[in-house]
Amino acid sequence: MAKGDERRLLIAGGGLAGCLAALAMAHRRPDVPLLIVEEGQSFGGNHIWSFFDADVAAEDRWLIEPLIGARWRGYYVAFPQHRKKFAHGYNSMPSELLDRHVRETLGSDRYRLGAKIVAVREDELVLEGGERLKGAGAIDARGAANLSLLDLGWQKFVGREYRFAEPHGVDLPVIMDATVDQSEGYRFVYNLPFSDEHMLVEDTYYSDTPDLDLPELGARIEAYLQKRRWNPAEMEREEKGVLPVAMGGDFAAFWRMGGARVAKLGLRGGFFHPTTGYSLPDAVCCAALLTRQKDLSGAALHDLFQREGARLWNERRFYRTLNKMLFRAAEPAERYRVLERFYRLDPALIARFYAGQSTMFDKLRILSGKPPVPIGRAVKALRS
Template identity: 25%
Template sequence: MTVPDKLDRPARDRYEFVILGAGCSGLSLCYYLLERGVDAPILILDRKRTFEDDRTWCFWDVEPTPFTQRALKEWRSWDFVSTGRSVTQTTNRYPYKCLTGRDFYEHALARLAESPNVTVRLGEEVGDCTEKNGEVRVETSNMTIRSRQVFDGRGLPPGSPAFEEARRRAVWVPQKFLGLRIRARKPVFDPERCTLMDFSVDQSRGLRFVYVLPMGEREALVENVYLSEADVSQAEHRAEIGAYLESIYGLAPDEYETLGEERGYIPMTDHAFPRRLGERTHNIGMLGGETRPSTGYTFLRIQRHCRALAAAVVSGADPPERTYPRRLDLLDSLFLRFVRERPGECPEVYRRMFAGVLPDSLVRFLTEKSTPLDEAHLIRALPKTPFLKLAARTLLAKSSAPGP
């Protein structure tokens, strides 16, 4: 998909707002600014040349977002599987929804195109941003632009300075995955249930699970996910998915076709990503630390933060530092450390969570909407000794860490 004609105008040299990155956070922030009635000039810059259907976002429907109505599919039941043991949970309250990249970009761009004050420029590699004399100077491969405020949503590509800094300084678990969108020749999937985690796969190269989102009886997105530093090539990911399809669904390689592919590296980390790089330069999305450290889920946090940020920009209030409760930080750090230090025990810990916590409570915890009672249920389901030991060490590490 290319940029709609109405958004593809020549850039001026001054803007009120410049947004770096036309990805999830950049487009969402612009959407919320427009919803708040902003009519000052907004420029969005991105290095890519087209909008590809490059990812599928899933999230629990715990609150409205402008994109929820475009969800392609939802599941009210999900499976958790580890060797020889599986758990199925069902909830009518909070379905798990799936939104394709294509539908997200299309919906966001259509809304942006309704407003004459928005320009989107693709093919612009953004370099340095410097604040001087009450404005920010943004250098791109083709031009220099000045703006009153800049929002940086360029993500966390592996190897980028922010990525390397976080990896060096904090607890870090790589979530590396590749997913195939496949169509089978025979009906093998149950479209009413998705598989959130299937750990009954080979674990010899690191903590690994398979995630299955059936779109119908014959179609599914099947993802092979490593929560480890294992260096797995794309060919190996595809081969592991092929072996899984054969062993679990009886699908030989010639019994399905691949319709598409997506892949990613989501850093799970408790690094405190800076919210601002200056008075007028704000970080949003993954770069602003919107990935949940213990799960890698990011989409809902991005929506919450961008909505609150747009409201603050319009009212002149201070931008929000965070939109999730501080009391979950310790539990998040504990889970993260557990995955990092005791990967072999994780399938059983996740199983206890899925088996021992009611689905609505678990969903509220996973979406940072939990009540203290939900959290008490979760803690009760966890093995006490290793988590208490980790809690003591985590608190000690945090209390002796140098201040900001």
């Protein structure tokens, strides 16, 4: 049986992209009926999303502002031969805050939890058991689908939140502590200090495969705590993730593979930074774009986000080129030198890089000077 308001907007998936789209429409287009459907029992899963101030445009800050759980006035990076403090703002958003805000903003009549979606069509969601939800248009934001048509590396991590018996002494986030072992490829530890005794410690590394070795990363975190003399420590929660790092591929075919003629957001639509895999800035931009769309039919929504995804894919070719050099030109134990050199550049350039807004001068500056990888290997990687 089909149920629903044929005027409403349907959003499949209550992760970051789906939730931001629903919140944006509730605030800017309250006249539009909507329903967001999530398989889990809460929105956002078990995550902490973080972003630099420059990642979100001032005109879009209203959407993300109520979701920020922690703010800092700067951050650090650390490499074997280079350490630096940056004075750019940094923010974190816990999934618990996102979940609460979505529930309070939408009200129970505009969301549905614990409902498994088996199919998304232009104007319909099909649930397990055969129930069909109808609407004017549907958006699929259920996370990554088939990524096989993209040429990818991976950024993998396990993060643990700890309560320490004594102050840990970290005053600002450490975005990258790459003073750890680099023998297997680029690796760093990420620290988010929420209070003097409360901190997220996350082990992250770049890899050619998406497989995540949880026991190994857990052991690395414990060794890091021992090295920093942060024991005893009580673990409060753990999160994990595998993010795509794009080097190439057939974007048009990837889009179709995720659901032909169906609008898509988040990783399912290819909306992520090619180098970091982070999707929050794109999720904010896409949510704002949705609120400006007059025609909310399934076909119009598909065309809107397909065009936007293709535009970003074409504009971000430079980042995919850099990724090839990192993964295929640098020896695993020497890959950290690429990032170490990058963090010696102008802080404003670095901020634009993470926001996906590098200028032509930025690109020339990044590529100029003595390269941290052999020229022959770089040329071979770029030709591959």
